[in-house]
Every structure is written in structure tokens, then in C-alpha cells.
Amino acid sequence: MTTQFRLRQALETTPAYVPGKPAAAPAGITSYKLSSNELHLAPLPAVTEAITAAAVNPALYPDPGAGALTSALAAHLGVEEANVLFAAGGAEMLSAYALATLEAGKNVVFPWPSFELYPQLAARQGAEAKPVPLTADFRHDLPAMAAAIDANTGLVLLCSPNNPTGPALRHTELEEFLAQVPSDVVVVLDEAYLEFCTDPEAADGLALTRRFPNLALLRTFSKAHGLAGLRIGYTVADPALVMELRRTVLVFSVSQVAQAAALESVKRYAEVEVRAKQVAAIRDDLVAGLRAQGWNIPDAQANFVWLPVTDEEAASLEAAFAASGLAVRKLPGGIRISIGESAAMERVLEITAGGPGA
Ligand SMILES: Cc1ncc(COP(=O)(O)O)c(C=O)c1O
Known part of the structure; x- marks a missing residue:
């Protein structure tokens, strides 16, 4: 890296953070961002009120x-x-x-x-x-x-x-x-x-x-x-x-x-925890669905699932998801899919239906 500025040498080896992509929006279908592990539920009303105040x-x-x-x-x-x-x-x-x-x-x-x-x-x-x-x-x-x-x-x-x-x-x-x-x-x-x-x-x-x-x-x-x-x-x-x-x-x-x-x-931590466990239940259903299709899914304890695939498979899967209006995260060694609403999870399972190597 050469620049016209006197910067620290450490920057030469410092990668910039690559944020999750926004969902592509193919005509006529709702798109979903499943690339940044965000919560897909609406904020608690009392929290929204506190924000406004x-x-x-x-x-x-x-x-x-x-x-x-x-x-x-x-x-x-x-x-x-x-x-x-x-x-x-x-x-x-x-x-x-x-x-x-x-x-x-x-x-x-x-x-x-x-x-x-x-x-x-x-x-x-x-x-x-x-x-x-x-x-x-x-x-x-x-x-x-x-x-x-x-x-x-x-x-x-x-x-x-x-x-x-x-x-x-x-x-x-x-x-x-x-x-x-x-x-x-x-x-x-x-x-x-x-x-x-x-x-x-x-x-x-x-x-x-x-x-x-x-x-x-x-x-x-x-x-x-x-x-x-x-x-x-x-x-x-x-x-x-x-x-x-x-x-x-x-x-x-x-x-x-x-x-x-x-x-x-x-x-309202008790309500937050209830909602988190609802997300976990959607996650467990998705994991079960993916495993039934033959995917090797590691134990999923957060609000995402990991599909360990080769970089080539990850690239073609990511493209298939994007074509269906789903932004997922391609990382070295696999694809990470954040938990979202049921319609998005159903669409994930349609795209992965062929199983690994399809
Ligand atoms: C493992 C882990 N730690 C920390 C963070 C940082 O989150 P934030 O800066 O939004 O609190 C993230 C965000 O994705 C994460 O995945």
C-alpha cells in the first residue's frame, strides 16, 4: 500500500470490515436481509417510547x-x-x-x-x-x-x-x-x-x-x-x-x-428473553429442516445457522439466495444465514432443498 499520507505501517496489513450486504430486491418478491445477525422482531413498544422521549x-x-x-x-x-x-x-x-x-x-x-x-x-x-x-x-x-x-x-x-x-x-x-x-x-x-x-x-x-x-x-x-x-x-x-x-x-x-x-x-429483560427463545425455536426448526435435506449443520446456539461448504459452493449458493431476494453472508468456509421471519426461513429451505453438492 502506498499513500501520500504519513500513516502507521500497521494499516498495510489491517483489513477493512466488510459489512453484511443489503438484500437484493428482485421484482415482485419481498426481500430479506439475513446477513448481519440482526433481530427481525419489532422493538418492544416501551423501548420505542423511551427512544422517542x-x-x-x-x-x-x-x-x-x-x-x-x-x-x-x-x-x-x-x-x-x-x-x-x-x-x-x-x-x-x-x-x-x-x-x-x-x-x-x-x-x-x-x-x-x-x-x-x-x-x-x-x-x-x-x-x-x-x-x-x-x-x-x-x-x-x-x-x-x-x-x-x-x-x-x-x-x-x-x-x-x-x-x-x-x-x-x-x-x-x-x-x-x-x-x-x-x-x-x-x-x-x-x-x-x-x-x-x-x-x-x-x-x-x-x-x-x-x-x-x-x-x-x-x-x-x-x-x-x-x-x-x-x-x-x-x-x-x-x-x-x-x-x-x-x-x-x-x-x-x-x-x-x-x-x-x-x-x-x-x-424488560424477561420479555427480551422470551423473544430470544422464540428466535431460537425458529432456528431449531431451520436446523432440523436443513439437516433433513442432508446438510451438515453444526450445533446452532445463536440467531444464525452455518452451512459449511467449499468457497465455490458458497459463491453459487449466495448467488441463488440473492436471486430469490435473500441476502446471506458468505465467509471463508461457508455461508451464514441469520434467523428471520418464517416466510424468509421457508424460502431458505426451498433454495437449499437439493442438499449439498446439488
Ligand atoms: C461475536 C460478535 N461480537 C461482537 C459483535 C459486535 O456487535 P455490536 O458492535 O453491534 O455490539 C458482533 C456483531 O455482529 C458479533 O457477532
């Missing part, structure tokens, strides 16, 4: 400490307010973690394939990316990840349920893993899709933060809460780590509208 005066800066929201969320989770910090989405919080832990000479260990932002964080900081391949059943290979940690590891990222493949980490395997990680290495457990998870053996990250102070949770209001457009997420971490993150997180990045919406959604 908070949007009245944008002249003022938002509360930089998100006071009301922090206290409501801390009470809901049963943690101290000092354990909680908000950012403009999980993505900004991940960035704050990278700024706090990574630089040239350091490395970050993460599962792969997983969230596309992880390698980008490493590259941007000039740090070494240590992607650890998933197992044959698309799960984190935690023994291999533990073995990849060395004296220069600044950050370990875990994703449960894993985007884009779907399985959740199991409690016992996570516990065993954490016991092997040096206690001064920050481990971020990305739980962006937590509310959709129905695996009874899934890890209880919150409980493990009490035993392992180097374990931090990353959560977002973008998925189950349906607030992706407002940009708000948070971390639950040791208070000493939260203090350090306050140096790297952008001040005023979380708007008052986002804070008000999230506060209302926290008050």
Missing part, C-alpha cells in the same frame, strides 16, 4: 458514566457498578480491550473462524494474530488455544456462541481452560449472542468471572435486544480492569438515546 433534545452531551443504566444493569446482573462499563457496541468495547492490551511484540489468541473483527484488532495494533482453528465440529479447540498462549500474549478472545459457526462453550471446558491461563492475561468472553443460547451445558460466564478475575464478559444490546442501530454494548470485568478501559474507551460514544433504550430493555 430521549431524542427530544440532542443538544446535550450524553451522561458519560451512563449512571442510571449502569446501576440498573449491575442490579440485574448481581454485580457491582464498578464491574460494568458501556461502549458504542461490542465492537467499540473490543477495540478498547485491544488498545489496552495489544501493541507490537504482543499477540492475541482467538478461535478461527470466528468474529471477523478479531484479526482486524490485532493487525491494527501491530500485534501478532494467533488464530487457533476450530475442531472438526466447529467448536473452540481450547487445549490448542491454551497451548498457543505464551509470555507475549496480551489478550485471549473467546466467542460463545461462536459467530459464525454456532456452538457455545461448555461450562466445564471453559473452567478447565481458565485454570490454565496465566492470571494476568485478559480473557474476553464474547457473549454477543448469549440470550439465544439454549444449550443446558453452556458456560455460565458471569459465574466464572467471580472465580477468575482475568475473565471479562463482552455483551451487546445489538442482537437479542434489537438495538443494533443505536450502538450500545458493555463489559463486565474486574473493577481494576474497568478503570484501565476507561482510558481507552471513547468518551461520549454512547448516545443518550441508546442509554435510554437500553435502560428500558434491561427493565
Whole structure:
């Protein structure tokens, strides 16, 4: 890369984020965007009202400490307010973690394939990316990840349920893993899709933060809460780590509208969870339908399913979906389909009906 500007060398190897495509709109059919793992349900009416009320005066800066929201969320989770910090989405919080832990000479260990932002964080900081391949059943290979940690590891990222493949980490395997990680290495457990998870053996990250102070949770209001457009997420971490993150997180990045919406959604967490489980039921039906057609679908615990196919098959499938008005996400190793309304799911099954290799 050559440019006329004096930029950091690390940018030469930093990929730009590729967003999910909008759905193509072939004439006469309704199109659906199933490419960004958004919630397809309408917002809770009380949340919409909170948004409208908070949007009245944008002249003022938002509360930089998100006071009301922090206290409501801390009470809901049963943690101290000092354990909680908000950012403009999980993505900004991940960035704050990278700024706090990574630089040239350091490395970050993460599962792969997983969230596309992880390698980008490493590259941007000039740090070494240590992607650890998933197992044959698309799960984190935690023994291999533990073995990849060395004296220069600044950050370990875990994703449960894993985007884009779907399985959740199991409690016992996570516990065993954490016991092997040096206690001064920050481990971020990305739980962006937590509310959709129905695996009874899934890890209880919150409980493990009490035993392992180097374990931090990353959560977002973008998925189950349906607030992706407002940009708000948070971390639950040791208070000493939260203090350090306050140096790297952008001040005023979380708007008052986002804070008000999230506060209302926290008050209605029970409703949010019911809706997330409805999404999970649609997901389970889709998984069953795809498996009946012969597809090898990994355990799906989030609001998407993963079709592991070759890059050529992925390209032709993506084109077939697009021709039918469905935007899905083609990623290295497969196609990820977000859960949407029933009509969209039925159309998915029509397109995949021939099974793999058709
Ligand atoms: C695994 C994972 N983590 C974090 C995020 C970040 O979400 P947001 O920045 O919208 O909170 C996403 C978004 O797709 C994700 O898939």
C-alpha cells in the first residue's frame, strides 16, 4: 500500500470490515436481509417510547458514566457498578480491550473462524494474530488455544456462541481452560449472542468471572435486544480492569438515546428473553429442516445457522439466495444465514432443498 499520507505501517496489513450486504430486491418478491445477525422482531413498544422521549433534545452531551443504566444493569446482573462499563457496541468495547492490551511484540489468541473483527484488532495494533482453528465440529479447540498462549500474549478472545459457526462453550471446558491461563492475561468472553443460547451445558460466564478475575464478559444490546442501530454494548470485568478501559474507551460514544433504550430493555429483560427463545425455536426448526435435506449443520446456539461448504459452493449458493431476494453472508468456509421471519426461513429451505453438492 502506498499513500501520500504519513500513516502507521500497521494499516498495510489491517483489513477493512466488510459489512453484511443489503438484500437484493428482485421484482415482485419481498426481500430479506439475513446477513448481519440482526433481530427481525419489532422493538418492544416501551423501548420505542423511551427512544422517542430521549431524542427530544440532542443538544446535550450524553451522561458519560451512563449512571442510571449502569446501576440498573449491575442490579440485574448481581454485580457491582464498578464491574460494568458501556461502549458504542461490542465492537467499540473490543477495540478498547485491544488498545489496552495489544501493541507490537504482543499477540492475541482467538478461535478461527470466528468474529471477523478479531484479526482486524490485532493487525491494527501491530500485534501478532494467533488464530487457533476450530475442531472438526466447529467448536473452540481450547487445549490448542491454551497451548498457543505464551509470555507475549496480551489478550485471549473467546466467542460463545461462536459467530459464525454456532456452538457455545461448555461450562466445564471453559473452567478447565481458565485454570490454565496465566492470571494476568485478559480473557474476553464474547457473549454477543448469549440470550439465544439454549444449550443446558453452556458456560455460565458471569459465574466464572467471580472465580477468575482475568475473565471479562463482552455483551451487546445489538442482537437479542434489537438495538443494533443505536450502538450500545458493555463489559463486565474486574473493577481494576474497568478503570484501565476507561482510558481507552471513547468518551461520549454512547448516545443518550441508546442509554435510554437500553435502560428500558434491561427493565424488560424477561420479555427480551422470551423473544430470544422464540428466535431460537425458529432456528431449531431451520436446523432440523436443513439437516433433513442432508446438510451438515453444526450445533446452532445463536440467531444464525452455518452451512459449511467449499468457497465455490458458497459463491453459487449466495448467488441463488440473492436471486430469490435473500441476502446471506458468505465467509471463508461457508455461508451464514441469520434467523428471520418464517416466510424468509421457508424460502431458505426451498433454495437449499437439493442438499449439498446439488
Ligand atoms: C461475536 C460478535 N461480537 C461482537 C459483535 C459486535 O456487535 P455490536 O458492535 O453491534 O455490539 C458482533 C456483531 O455482529 C458479533 O457477532
